[in-house]
Amino acid sequence: MARKPASVNRKEEIVSAAVEVFAEVGYYPATTAKVAERAGISQPYIFRFFATKEDLLAEALVVSFRRMVEAFTAVIGQAETETLEPELVGAYIRIMESHRSEILLQMQAQAMVEPRIVGIMQEGFREVRTLIEGAFRQAGIDKPKQRTLIFLARGMLCNISMSLDLPDLMEEEDV
Amino acid sequence: MARKPASVNRKEEIVSAAVEVFAEVGYYPATTAKVAERAGISQPYIFRFFATKEDLLAEALVVSFRRMVEAFTAVIGQAETETLEPELVGAYIRIMESHRSEILLQMQAQAMVEPRIVGIMQEGFREVRTLIEGAFRQAGIDKPKQRTLIFLARGMLCNISMSLDLPDLMEEEDV
DNA sequence: CATTAATAATTGATCAATCAATAATTAATT
DNA sequence: AATTAATTATTGATTGATCAATTATTAATG
Numbered sequence: 001m002a003r004k005p006a007s008v009n010r011k012e013e014i015v016s017a018a019v020e021v022f023a024e025v026g027y028y029p030a031t032t033a034k035v036a037e038r039a040g041i042s043q044p045y046i047f048r049f050f051a052t053k054e055d056l057l058a059e060a061l062v063v064s065f066r067r068m069v070e071a072f073t074a075v076i077g078q079a080e081t082e083t084l085e086p087e088l089v090g091a092y093i094r095i096m097e098s099h100r101s102e103i104l105l106q107m108q109a110q111a112m113v114e115p116r117i118v119g120i121m122q123e124g125f126r127e128v129r130t131l132i133e134g135a136f137r138q139a140g141i142d143k144p145k146q147r148t149l150i151f152l153a154r155g156m157l158c159n160i161s162m163s164l165d166l167p168d169l170m171e172e173e174d175v
Numbered sequence: 176m177a178r179k180p181a182s183v184n185r186k187e188e189i190v191s192a193a194v195e196v197f198a199e200v201g202y203y204p205a206t207t208a209k210v211a212e213r214a215g216i217s218q219p220y221i222f223r224f225f226a227t228k229e230d231l232l233a234e235a236l237v238v239s240f241r242r243m244v245e246a247f248t249a250v251i252g253q254a255e256t257e258t259l260e261p262e263l264v265g266a267y268i269r270i271m272e273s274h275r276s277e278i279l280l281q282m283q284a285q286a287m288v289e290p291r292i293v294g295i296m297q298e299g300f301r302e303v304r305t306l307i308e309g310a311f312r313q314a315g316i317d318k319p320k321q322r323t324l325i326f327l328a329r330g331m332l333c334n335i336s337m338s339l340d341l342p343d344l345m346e347e348e349d350v
Numbered sequence: 351c352a353t354t355a356a357t358a359a360t361t362g363a364t365c366a367a368t369c370a371a372t373a374a375t376t377a378a379t380t
Numbered sequence: 381a382a383t384t385a386a387t388t389a390t391t392g393a394t395t396g397a398t399c400a401a402t403t404a405t406t407a408a409t410g
Binding site for chain 1: 199200201203204279282283285286287288293296297300301304317318319320321324325327328329331332335338339340341343344345346347348349
């Protein structure tokens, strides 16, 4: 077989492929062979970069939380007090559109029991929560804790609405 | 091996065992052997009642939604308008306490892609949503659609808080 | 030519599902 | 009532497939 030319980003390419495949078929049913195929490399070569499939999942989750935190941080850095919350909502919607697979993967991980994965999810949630609440408080928004809870809760329902293809779930206009 | 005496509830016993085991280790990593052990029967005997492991999952999910709908229906049938919403919240919390595993299983299924499972989840969510919104509307609660969304959203965040052991996530008292 | 990047081939374990056999129960027959 | 026949409930043993992970090789690069 013709060999693939070397790449500096091999590791990132594998993570991106993994996120997609894990989201498409589910982490457990997903095979490392499929991930490799998506990344355009051979299956064993994944294990040059990740000791186990779970390591790969862990890295994918860390990346997805990092992206989210960076997106929110950018908004917080430049939004006016009045528009802060809707802009954070907007940022989340943009992530859901541009990185749907990462959200789908996070959803899977929310129900996993592997201690390592639980730890990463705890850390990710705590970081996001702290960031949002701090921003609300900073902006002088009333009842920041409560507003943060509602913000996160809506996000989680929004995920389900997307994953199960139930747009009605997010309808809120009472006429 | 000494045979187990016949039981009329075999099927329900298997479903209950499956819910527990699926919740404890995850649906995919869970083996039919573990489910059988929990149910106190032999592994192959599961397949007398369920053609596939997925069939068993499907039945478990249907059961879990039925329980939830029944609990909410009972509250709706007897609650005063003023206390309707808090009582529905109370009913949900009681389910989370008494049937934690069913909630954990629903969470897993929220991110699954198997068409059959997606269908069951869609139907379950739609039924719950319709039930709650109808009750809010019936009770003359203002903005029933919006209130339903918030109710469901809180429920979903509450699930995550439970599954990831992050009680802080549901703290809402601003002092 | 030595090092690094990559693949091919293989393995060992796991598990859903099948199949054939047996224990328990019920029904029929004396 | 005892005996037998038929049916149902349940298990033991096995299989065929799948897959993460390892090892041994080969191609590229500087």
